[in-house]
Amino acid sequence: MNISVIGLGKLGLATAACFASKGHSVIGLDKNDFIMNELLQKRCPIDEAGLPELLEKSWEYLKITRDMKEAVDGSDITLIITPTPSNKDHRFNNEYIEQALKAIAPYLKDKAEYHIVDVVSTVMPRSSDQVFKPLLEKLTGKTCGKDFSLVYNPEFIALGSVIKNFLYPDMVLIGASDQYAADQLEKLYVTTCESSPSIAKMSLINAEITKLSLNCYVTMKISFANELASICEKVPGADIDIITDAIGEDSRVGKKYLNGGLGFGGPCFPRDNLAFQAFADEFGVKARLGKQVTEINHNVVDRLNRIIQENVNKGEKVSLLGISYKPGTHIIENSQPITFAQQLQRAGFKVALHDPKALDSAKEQLGNDIDYCEDIYHCIAGASAIVLLTNWGYYKEVDWDKVGKIANENVLLLDSWRSLKELSKVSRFNYVALGIGKE
Numbered sequence: 001m002n003i004s005v006i007g008l009g010k011l012g013l014a015t016a017a018c019f020a021s022k023g024h025s026v027i028g029l030d031k032n033d034f035i036m037n038e039l040l041q042k043r044c045p046i047d048e049a050g051l052p053e054l055l056e057k058s059w060e061y062l063k064i065t066r067d068m069k070e071a072v073d074g075s076d077i078t079l080i081i082t083p084t085p086s087n088k089d090h091r092f093n094n095e096y097i098e099q100a101l102k103a104i105a106p107y108l109k110d111k112a113e114y115h116i117v118d119v120v121s122t123v124m125p126r127s128s129d130q131v132f133k134p135l136l137e138k139l140t141g142k143t144c145g146k147d148f149s150l151v152y153n154p155e156f157i158a159l160g161s162v163i164k165n166f167l168y169p170d171m172v173l174i175g176a177s178d179q180y181a182a183d184q185l186e187k188l189y190v191t192t193c194e195s196s197p198s199i200a201k202m203s204l205i206n207a208e209i210t211k212l213s214l215n216c217y218v219t220m221k222i223s224f225a226n227e228l229a230s231i232c233e234k235v236p237g238a239d240i241d242i243i244t245d246a247i248g249e250d251s252r253v254g255k256k257y258l259n260g261g262l263g264f265g266g267p268c269f270p271r272d273n274l275a276f277q278a279f280a281d282e283f284g285v286k287a288r289l290g291k292q293v294t295e296i297n298h299n300v301v302d303r304l305n306r307i308i309q310e311n312v313n314k315g316e317k318v319s320l321l322g323i324s325y326k327p328g329t330h331i332i333e334n335s336q337p338i339t340f341a342q343q344l345q346r347a348g349f350k351v352a353l354h355d356p357k358a359l360d361s362a363k364e365q366l367g368n369d370i371d372y373c374e375d376i377y378h379c380i381a382g383a384s385a386i387v388l389l390t391n392w393g394y395y396k397e398v399d400w401d402k403v404g405k406i407a408n409e410n411v412l413l414l415d416s417w418r419s420l421k422e423l424s425k426v427s428r429f430n431y432v433a434l435g436i437g438k439e
Contacts, residue, residue, distance in 0.1 A: 001188050004028070004075035006100045007121075008035050008064075011155060012081035013046050013055075014162040015120070020058035022192045027063045027071045039064040047357075049328055050163045072107035077116040077184065079153075084121045090274035092124050094131055101132060105139035108148060116181050118151040122211055122272065125279055128152050128204035133177065149181030152204050154211040159266065160328025168195040175207020212279065215272040216290055221257045222264050223296040229260025229435030230303060240435030241418060260435040262389060262416045263300040265325035265334040270294075300434075301340045304387065304414065305347070307432060311412045312385045314348040319383040319407075321376070322390025324358035332361045337389040341366055354379040356394050377406060385412040391419055404428035 001024050005016040008030040020026040030036055038045035042059060044052040055062070065071060072078060082096035097119060108115055119132060133144045144150050152175035157165035172189045176182035182201040189199070202210070225244055232238035240260035248255030264270065273290050280287040308318060325335035332338050335358075344351050345366070352371040353362055359372045373379035380386055380403050388395055400423055404411070413423060415433040424431040432438075 001025070001077060001184075001191075002027075002075045003188070004071035004078045005081060006030075006071070006078060006104070007081040007083075007096075008032075008039065009081070009083070010046055010048055010159060010162060011120070011157060012079075013039075013044075014048060014051055014157075014166060015079065015081060015155070016062060017051060017054045017058045018163060018166045019188075019192055020060075020062035021054055023061060024188070024192070025061055025063075025075075026058075027065055027074050029065050029068065029071055036064065036066060047330060048162055049160055054163060068103050069107045072104050072115070073111060075115075076113070077118055077188065078104060079118045079120050081120045084123055086271045086275065090271070090278045092122060092127075092271075092275055094123060094127055097121055097123065097127075097132070098135060101135055102139065105136060108136070109140040109142065114148065116149040116151055116184060118153050118185065120153055120155060122154050122268070123152070123208060124275060125205060125208040125212065128175065128177075128208060133204075145178040149184075150177040150204065151175065151181050151185055152207045152211075153185055154207070156214070158268075158326070159331055160326060167193055169193060169197045170195075171198045171200055173207055173210055174199065174201045175204040175210075176201065177204060209279075212272055212276045215269060216276045216287075216293070218257050219264050219269050219273050219297070220289060220293050222259075222269075223293040225258050225260040226263055226300050227296050230299070232260070232435050232437050233303075235437040236439050238435075238437035259417075261300075261391070262336045262434075263297040265336050266331060267333045270297075270334040297336075301336055301343065303434070304340055304416070305343050307414055308344065308349070308385055308387070308412075309347070311430065311432075312349065315350065316384040316408075317350040317352060317382055318344055318385045318387065319352045319354070319380045320344075321354050321379070321386065321388050321395055322392055323353050323355040323362045324390050327390055327392045330355075330357035330361050332358050332365060338362065338365060340387075340389065341370065345369060352379045352383065355390065356392055358390075377402065381406045383407045383411055385414060387414040388416055388420060391417040395419070400426075 003019055003024055004027040005012055008028050016026045016028045035045045044055050080097055080100045082100055084092040087093050133150050142148055174182050174185045186199050229240040232240045244258045247253055248258045273294055277287040277290045323337045324332055341351055352373055354373045354376045363372050410430050413429040413431045418433045423429050
């Protein structure tokens, strides 16, 4: 198929590359000069696992242009993948999507061939029917469902694994103004995905609610596991991993995201939860579960802070391992480790940070009163507490025998993910893990 992609950020560029890698003809453009200049030089401007390699395979079918007319005229489907930042009331802002719609409208108006406009960015429910559709009809003089189609087709991906998530989805969600558009999008994904995903075709409003509510349900599983972990910590012999492994075997539950740990963060889950609550409030309904999910998520950092306060004297060094919101990315947006570092700063501890990717981002947010360490052993030396926050595989490869010698005697080793359980038997560490009840 012939596709244009408006917005070449992390999701947009990965989406364009995935389609192009499967032989679809893709035209991409973005307002960001750095991104455009890099892509025009056939260089990858985005830090995302596997993306540089995928682009190398895709240039034959991927064209980068600054010309919106060329993008619209040269495609049958236009995907809009622009940011939708949160307003103060937690509702998503459609400003960048509307700018993109206004930019394509003149060429859509003059185009004789039928065209599908596909909004991929996450939006508030009713945006498609009440904002996007009327705007396009007004600007083009055409009728949606007759002269062009409107689709809402959000992705379910995670930073650090965007390409894998895109090519191997469990489900493809397609909200469409008409059956023709729904069928065309289904063909596009069936010829691109390497799995055999379920295709959920529905109306625009149902797709918008589905996207938000599915992410909220996932955060509910995360917070359930975290609340269960907080209980297990108080019960001698209790082990959250043994319990959730058994719970996850039940087909009514499943194992995905059922891991007691540090909680959820990043650019999607926290804001989607708040947006869903704002959506419910709009109709006079209270999303009570969502509020509890958010509260439990915030409580995880408070539990970590209490453990530090009970075991470490103020003024002593606390070494934090991992500051990004998840492994595989430098993103610190809504990162639980960032919140924890701020709490420790305010409480008067000396804080040292190590992260394989996110140190520069952390420094921009946390300032100069923290020791940012490229070398992990420098980070740990002289520490009274070591806290494993982001579960990078790198930390399993650390020489922990050396760590025990350079950290303070009987150093507190606080393991948020229980990935260093073997160290619980090492006498030089005071090993404490979230979700594990000490005998």
